[in-house]
Amino acid sequence: MLEMKDVSFNYGNGVPVLEHINVKIGEGEFIGLGGRNGCGKTTVTRLLMGLEKPVSGEILYDGKVINDDDASVRSHFIGYVFQRPERQMFRPTVREEVAYGPQQLGMSRDEIRQAVDEALAATEMTELSEAYPPNLNRGEKQRVAIASAIAMHTKYIVLDEPTSGQDSEDKDQLMALLTDLNKKGMTILIISHDMDIFAEYCQRVLIIGNHTKAFDGTPQELFTQRDDLYDLGLSRPDAVTLSMAVPDFPYCKSMKEFTAAMLERMGGTRK
Known part of the structure; x- marks a missing residue:
């Protein structure tokens, strides 16, 4: 369990970025994190990762306060994929890049080989294991x-913004991979402006607004019960809008569901 307990943050100028955030993230959840540009959602993840430190409040992992643990310590249980992932790659081949983390954990050579092989297979990257990552x-x-x-x-x-700038095929492949990992027990936390992803894939959505947690619930609750979506920098997915417009129609989280x-x-x- 990851937890933010009454967490506040600013950049030292007294201007609040986040105030009194309380969030619990359990293992095996699939969560969307949204809000307007500049609302502080990326700051939430940087605080979880240890890339920033709270001004007040506590970050906990399995009940233990980890405020003073830096990103290298927290990387044992939480991974981060940047919007531009090439910024976190510095080794000459894909295989060596994937092996770097296990090496830092002190795994044996055989354990590293097995961990890398399994990770490459899970992400369908085996055939590109000797490729140069920047290419x-x-x-x-x-x-x-x-x-x-x-x-x-990693557990989390x-x-x-993993799907920004991607075509529909790349987006579908990525989301299929994340869904599979989630089914195997990994917690997925996605920062996105893509409401279709929240509706179709996420079990839970966290929205940051006015420097704090403005919503925490299911996508259905968010898109059908809130009348302040625009104020929060959100929009209702087309599938949800259409299903709500048809009398006595079920909630549809995707256009595929709506069409069916x-x-x-x-x-x-006709019958």
Whole structure:
């Protein structure tokens, strides 16, 4: 369990970035983190990672206060995929890049080989194991970063805008990978402005607004019960909007679900 307990943060100028944040993140959750640009959502993840320190409040892992643990210590249980993943890569091959974390953990040579092989297989990067990371496309670089986290047996992984600038095929492949990892027990935390991802994939959504937690609940609750989506820098996904517009229609989290439900209704009408 990761927890932020009454956490506040600023950059030393007295201007609040976050105030009195209380959040618990359990193992095996799939969470979306959203809000307006500059609302502090990336700061939340940097505090969890140990890249920033709270001005007040506590960060806890399994009940232990970890405020003073830096990012290298926390990397044993939480991985981070930057919006530009090439910024976190510095080794000459994909295999060596993925092996770096296990080496720092002190694994044996055989353990490292096994961890890397399993991580590359899980992310479908085995065939590119000898490639030079900067030469990969963005989707492949993301998978290298995810493989690096898997090889360290990470329990949590944070991704910053992972689908921005991607075509629908790359987006679908990435989300399929993350869904599979989540089913195997890994906690996924995605920072995104893509409301379709929140609706279709996330079990829970956290929204930051006015320097604090403005919403914490299911995507359905967010998109059907809140009337301040625009104020929070959000929008309602098309599938949800359409399903809400049709009388006595079920909530649909994706256009695929909406199409299937509409075809079923039309078929029933014909009978």
